[in-house]
Amino acid sequence: xxxxxxxxxxxxxxxxxxxxxxxxxxxxxxxxxxxxxxxxxxxxxxxxxxxxxxxxxxxxxxxxxxxxxxxxxxxxxxxxxxxxxxxxxxxxxxxxxxxxxxxxxxxxxxxxxxxxxxxxxxxxxxxxxxxxxxxxxxxxxx
Amino acid sequence: xxxxxxxxxxxxxxxxxxxxxxxxxxxxxxxxxxxxxxxxxxxxxxxxxxxxxxxxxxxxxxxxxxxxxxxxxxxxxxxxxxxxxxxxxxxxxxxxxxxxxxxxxxxxxxxxxxxxxxxxxxxx
Numbered sequence: 001x002x003x004x005x006x007x008x009x010x011x012x013x014x015x016x017x018x019x020x021x022x023x024x025x026x027x028x029x030x031x032x033x034x035x036x037x038x039x040x041x042x043x044x045x046x047x048x049x050x051x052x053x054x055x056x057x058x059x060x061x062x063x064x065x066x067x068x069x070x071x072x073x074x075x076x077x078x079x080x081x082x083x084x085x086x087x088x089x090x091x092x093x094x095x096x097x098x099x100x101x102x103x104x105x106x107x108x109x110x111x112x113x114x115x116x117x118x119x120x121x122x123x124x125x126x127x128x129x130x131x132x133x134x135x136x137x138x139x140x141x142x
Numbered sequence: 143x144x145x146x147x148x149x150x151x152x153x154x155x156x157x158x159x160x161x162x163x164x165x166x167x168x169x170x171x172x173x174x175x176x177x178x179x180x181x182x183x184x185x186x187x188x189x190x191x192x193x194x195x196x197x198x199x200x201x202x203x204x205x206x207x208x209x210x211x212x213x214x215x216x217x218x219x220x221x222x223x224x225x226x227x228x229x230x231x232x233x234x235x236x237x238x239x240x241x242x243x244x245x246x247x248x249x250x251x252x253x254x255x256x257x258x259x260x261x262x263x264x265x266x
Contacts, residue, residue: 014171021168021201039201039232040239046203050171105204108240 005064011078012058017049020061024076031065031072033134040112041074041132047109048078048128056080056126066131073114073133078126085120092118152177154184160260161185162253164195174209182216192217193256197228207242214247223248227256 007027009020024045028038045061052059059080066073085091092107106128110116115131150173155162161184163177181192194210196202202210214224227250237244250256 018168018170025200036232036235039230039236043201043203043236043240046201046205050203050205108204108242111240112236 007063009061009063010058011049011052011061011080014053017046017053020049020063021046023061023063024074027063027065027074028132031074031134033072033074033132037132037134041076041130044109044112044130044132045076047105048076048130051105051128052078052080052126055085056082059125068133071134073131075129075131078128081125084122084124084126085118086122088118088120152180154180156184156189157257159188159190160257161189161192162195163192164198164253166198168200169206171205174206178209178213181213182220185217185220185222189217189220189222191222191260192224193227193250193253193260194224195227195253195256196233197230197252199230199233202229202233202237204240204242207237207244210244211247223260225250225256225259227251227253 007023009023010016011020021042025038025042028041033041049061052061056078057080059078059082062077062079064075066075092110106118109130113130113132115129117129118126120126150167150170152163152165152169152173154177155164161181163181165177169177181194185192192213194213199206210224210226214226217224225248226244229249248259250259
């Protein structure tokens with residue numbers, strides 16, 4: 001996948017969350033995502049960027065357009081050096097909230113993409129990776 | 143929180159005893175909270191209803207959903223109603239997929255439909 005071009009954006013303020021949404025939208029349009037597919041990945045990006053800011057104390061997002069035999073996808077990686085998530089399964093469950101959302105941020109974002117992984121350990125920061133494919137590529141089993 | 147107040151601020155119009163806020167662009171979290179405060183204060187000063195027109199909003203995430211729900215809850219307590227008008231189909235599909243209904247929120251397809259809700263109420 002040498003064609004992957006990675007864009008890195010800082011996530012340190014709510015204005016930068018809005019900037020991250022805009023960058024993801026542009027990438028999704030360029031990757032040929034439908035309007036609904038664009039809306040889903042941009043919404044997921046917004047949830048994850050806010051988590052990075054509010055719970056991770058800020059960090060960065062890496063945005064890449066990726067390819068497989070079926071088509072194009074968007075890969076988003078959010079990294080922070082915050083306190084980490086003590087129990088990832090609990091954090092993914094609906095209604096879990098330590099901040100000011102509806103407690104649906106992580107779990108909601110996971111439902112909007114095809115691949116979703118969290119690496120986190122207490123005191124060691126958090127990395128969340130989310131990948132969404134445009135419909136043409138969705139021969140890949142979920 | 144950042145200090146870029148002013149940019150992206152949503153203006154609220156008053157038409158009789160109805161408040162109308164049309165969100166025409168992406169909101170930062172801060173401007174969403176500013177709108178919540180403005181609408182709640184103006185509703186407290188006397189309004190029968192609030193219409194939030196969101197046809198210009200490309201995404202509603204759990205933060206904005208919470209802000210909308212809280213505006214509705216506050217106006218309900220102040221003897222008013224909040225109607226969210228003009229949600230894009232792609233936004234509705236995404237909210238449902240996230241498991242995030244806008245519970246307790248009244249919706250209308252357009253600003254015109256939302257205003258008709260209040261006109262109907264006035265006739266009673």
